[in-house]
Amino acid sequence: MKTFMTFAILTLLVYETTSDQASSYIIDNSVGYGRTFNGIGAISGGGATSKLLVNYPEQQRSEILDYLFKPNFGASLHIFKVEIGGDIQSTDGTEASHMHYGWDEDYTRGYEWWMLQEAKKRNPNIKLYGLPWGFPGWLRDAEDTPWKNIPTTADYIVKWINGAKVHYNLTIDYIGIWNESPYNVTYIKTLRKALDMGGFSNTLIIAPDQNGWPIVEDITKDKELFDAVYAIGSHYPEMNSPPSAVQTGKPLWASEDRTSHDDVTGGGCLSRTLNQNYVTGLMTSTILWTAVASYYYGLPWINAGLMRAAEPWSGYYEVSPPIWMTAHTTQFTEIGWKYFKHGYGVGNFTNGGSYVVLTSPDEQQLTIIIETLSQDPSECTRPARFQYLKNLKEQIVNFQLKGKFAGSIESLNAWYSRPGYSKVPPVYFKKMDPVMVQNGSISLTIKQNEVWTLTTVTTGNKGSYPNIPDSGPFPIPYAEDFEGYSVGEEPYYFAQQIGSFEVGESDGNKFMKQMVIDEPVHWYWCHVDNGNTSLNVFGDYQWQDVSAAVAVQLQGQNTSDAVFLAVRATSGGCVALNETGLFMFFYPKEQRFVLTVDLLQHNVLMSGKVNKVTNNWDVLTLQVKGSRLTGAVNTEELFDIKTPVEISNGWVAVGTYPYGIAWFDDFQVSQL
């Protein structure tokens, strides 16, 4: 009885609304327009965030890409931004460079080329944007920057843009500097010249892709820099920009902003961000990290992204709230539309929330986007937000249409969302009855925690595919001989965390090859590429009792000294050097093994001699069951011990120490 009472009271509180408050707003273009809209986008990369997408079954893969890119289907993105791989760890893995070395050039590596093409195939008008997070070692100077030889670094970027054109007929519309790392003014100017010389005068520079607005002062006092930069890109600007940035007159972009999988920060706060970035920050483009979370569970930020697709083996994926919150803007606007002026179609409601109005360049279409998530901005960062929502304020909003749209519109199509909270289920992107315009006036009753799009655009559509396969575990046993790949491809399921691994070939045999030979220019905020070790994780983070085997060979020039096989490997991303696990390092030249519980070999369990080294393919095997650990090289058993440390689960991993070429073949994992 007591329990029932409590529930009843809570329910009452949840549905309680406070008194209606009416307020009026003018929508008027006779006073001119505000800034020009530059589009909503999302990012693949920073880093390796689409790693698992490429090996989804074709049907589900195509569905996922439709949710992201197909116009009038899902997120219907206007901009697609990708990482220019730099052989460095850039959050959830490493993306391969198109030039591992100064003497190397390859435009087939990784999956960004493929994804760029898939985006363009679905939406020929989508704008493409490239940005490096780091750079390969040959571009590195003593300060760990890529400014050693500025023309060479500019040439490296222009080569990537040219590669897109020559190999894939893709035009790169925007190019960035160095993600969230210090920019160099000379480099920006040099890049502009190199782009113009290379025939890419239409590729515009977005700078600096850093948090805050550090470039504003430089731009203001340097005409050449001013001319070189098309738009100022700020990361995570928190819906605001300083007056000094606005005064430059440059377009201001939230060139990386947050979204996440769940109802609260993903569904709710995203619509607030998309409106407020213009209402309060005068930013005309918002680009979300990340397009799709397609990397192993156990890696950082698995809840980021417009949607999640982390199980290529089962085909399971999740269409998350941000897809629909993005659709509220993207399906009813296009790049080049104009925002109305503040006070004439853009602003905060007096009773909480915000609205933006945009029109097409021919002034034929009108779109109003309303959100009431911003009544208490601090709540978006608080995960428990909706549990505390008790009094859902209601307000009546009257819009008066003036200027060119007065009298010309009879009704507006209406789309509605409400993130879920407490026991109230969510509603995402639902088509409602049209909202009537009476005597040039629109009246709408809006509750707190809602998103509305009112629009003349008729093409809105909530796309869907039935029958998403069930979630399932990684298929084990698993064996990989790499024969099914083309040379240069990045093997599926091997999620490189440090170093860069691709398929190589020798005497008709294919294998996986670690390519990085010297320390790269790491991404400023990620310090794992200076540990002189490479790391590639595989499988399921939850694996406990497994048997793993791999054939290894150190052949030719620039090889590493040691290769390792590990089980119960625990960390990736920017803390990958903290990787604990059970590591068997093999030093073939020294005929020696070292067994450690960490990647950096600081905690050695034992070491010893290996007698049977073939100087050809040597097979490493490692088995763990409970606390019993056994290891062998070829047929020679090296140890059979009880592990003294508690590491309960983790991936299987391979890698090298130090950086250097190493070959891996006939990889196998099975459950014990």
Ligand SMILES: *[C@@H]1O[C@H](CO)[C@@H](O)[C@H](O)[C@H]1NC(C)=O
């Ligand atoms: C830009 O790079 C040049 C060449 O390496 C260097 O001399 C200069 O100090 C750098 N400027 C900044 C601000 O890093």
Ligand SMILES: *[C@@H]1O[C@H](CO)[C@@H](O)[C@H](O)[C@H]1NC(C)=O
């Ligand atoms: C290259 O792309 C453009 C559109 O961007 C298209 O018009 C042209 O036909 C394409 N060329 C080839 C060879 O596919």
Ligand SMILES: *[C@@H]1O[C@H](CO)[C@@H](O)[C@H](O)[C@H]1NC(C)=O
């Ligand atoms: C709009 O309201 C938010 C609070 O919800 C506030 O932070 C912001 O400064 C306001 N913007 C304008 C332009 O008034």
Ligand SMILES: *[C@@H]1O[C@H](CO)[C@@H](O)[C@H](O)[C@H]1NC(C)=O
């Ligand atoms: C229409 O609006 C105008 C001014 O906003 C007002 O004077 C007029 O009475 C209204 N007509 C009706 C039928 O409501």
Ligand SMILES: *[C@@H]1O[C@H](CO)[C@@H](O)[C@H](O)[C@H]1NC(C)=O
């Ligand atoms: C090894 O590295 C050197 C430069 O350090 C380079 O000249 C040589 O071509 C490399 N060899 C191979 C096989 O990559």
Ligand SMILES: *[C@@H]1O[C@H](CO)[C@@H](O)[C@H](O)[C@H]1NC(C)=O
């Ligand atoms: C390892 O973890 C510790 C504690 O969390 C942290 O202080 C340290 O910076 C990490 N080291 C690396 C290399 O990530």
Ligand SMILES: *[C@@H]1O[C@H](CO)[C@@H](O)[C@H](O)[C@H]1NC(C)=O
């Ligand atoms: C990395 O290892 C190589 C080979 O052992 C060594 O020459 C180099 O100094 C090491 N670099 C760092 C940064 O530890």
